[in-house]
Amino acid sequence: MGFDGCVILNRIEFLESNEPGIYTVGSGFQFNRLGMQCSNEGFTGLEFAGGIPGTVGGATYMNAGANGQETADVVDRVDIIKNNGRFQTLNRIDLKFGYRSSPFQFMKDLGAIVAVTFRLQPSGSAKRRLQECLERRRVSQPIGERSAGSVFQNPPNLEVAAAELIEKAGLKGFRVGGAMVSNIHANFFINSGGSTSQEMLDLIAIVKEKVDQKFGVQLKEEVLYVHPYCDDLNPNRDK
Template sequence: MPFSITHNAHVLLQPVRNTSPLVCSHTNCFNKKEQTQNWNGLKFIRRNKLLKDLSTWGIGGPCNYFVQVFDQSQLVSAIRYCHEHSVRYVVIGKGSNCLFDDLGFDGCVILNRIEFLERKETGIYRVGSGFRFNSLGMQCCTEGFTGLEFAAGIPGTVGGAVYMNAGANGQETAGVIDSVDIVTLGGKLQRVSRNDLKFGYRSSSFQDMKDLAAIVAVTFQLQESTSARRKQREYLDRRRMTQPLGERTAGSVFRNPSDKEVAAAELIERAGLKGFRVGGAMVSNIHANFFVNTGGSTSRDMLNLIAFVKEKVDQKFGVQLKEEVQYFHPQ
């Protein structure tokens, strides 16, 4: 496989290949017909949930377990369930930076729906990690605060944006974080202050944090501004003109090379690859670093297209592109 997410400690747990039959009790009830299991108020769907429905690329087979969590205690319960049953797991938001495999995921996908927003003091927002990042950006600018103008148009969650240190237009998520509340692998809640976190271009301490189970909530500190909304409209207009927004994509496939002046999109375009296809996967004609599922793309098509583009750019310019999208190995 060309790339993987080995930095995620919580997906390194050994998967259970043959799950044992489940027993019906007050807290643990398995419904064979619906293939669901209720456990401590959570509903786990077994083998029926398709990952293509959880990712903006629209690619991916079934996961072994699927559960949605709406608050912190449900998240902790879901993680506890996975530990107790030795099931590896991953927490996702909108799947807007994910490539799932057609074989699915032999583990539990925890869909984060922790969506609260609290206004603490002037310019201080504490937000659930499942809150839409796009909506947060719009709301803050409309209320007269600067720092998250770029978030409008990013179709992820706050948790995904912090984990990836999402950014655009010279702004990034890290620039306005005050603190991050996380759940550890042991199920403990911890508040990590901004000073104890490291961020880089599309990278955050969370990507290497051995003890991280999930980001639960984030506190942002923003400055007042009268021009935030106007700037945001300009960014959105530019996005509409330069990105294939109506198509099934996962944003930029590759990071921009750190030591070069030139963007990944420009290298791909100069290699003559705009519009290049492998099966149902295609390099966008509008933005060369966006790859489109034109309908029916398999994960294999997308992986082969990614590998092909990397090879061509390396051959032509001697630049080794690195993936920004996160690939989830099925096992």
């Protein structure tokens, strides 16, 4: 299937900190790098970002999170550009975030997130917590494999993770062509070699169906689809 369109590489990669704990960061800045820098400088709130691939803009758009922390916890304001070319600054109090959700996913006139300002608190344990997050990720996730991270959200109101449901359904290692459920973490689907986007879509659909059949739980994707043929796969997003 591929993507029949223009993909823009975001190079808005600046970082400014004019007072302790306040970081204004370009949306193209690597989220992993930001988490490591803030934590190593003794500020807490973004330790979980260590080891997470992607950008500050993407993490804000998705409200990325892990280990009891999420991006929205420390967002102070967000600078955006609209489709008409106008810039706007949105303060945290005006932004309603949810689990892996942000208001930016529903803005029809959003052009792009330009920069995000984070407000962090000093902590003597931030560096240690960063290292704990990195080690936990190293032993529990397929680091180095080609994936889009967690495929499904954890089901609400259930004390069980999506990965556990997929594993208990016997789907670790299950594959469709080159698309495969990771043997390390069942909520990571990897390109084991030569996978097409259609194979990955088919794998996601099969896993959803099998988990529903076995446990009566309908998994909801954490990933978002960007291909126009997949618009109906984002039922809770404005088109």
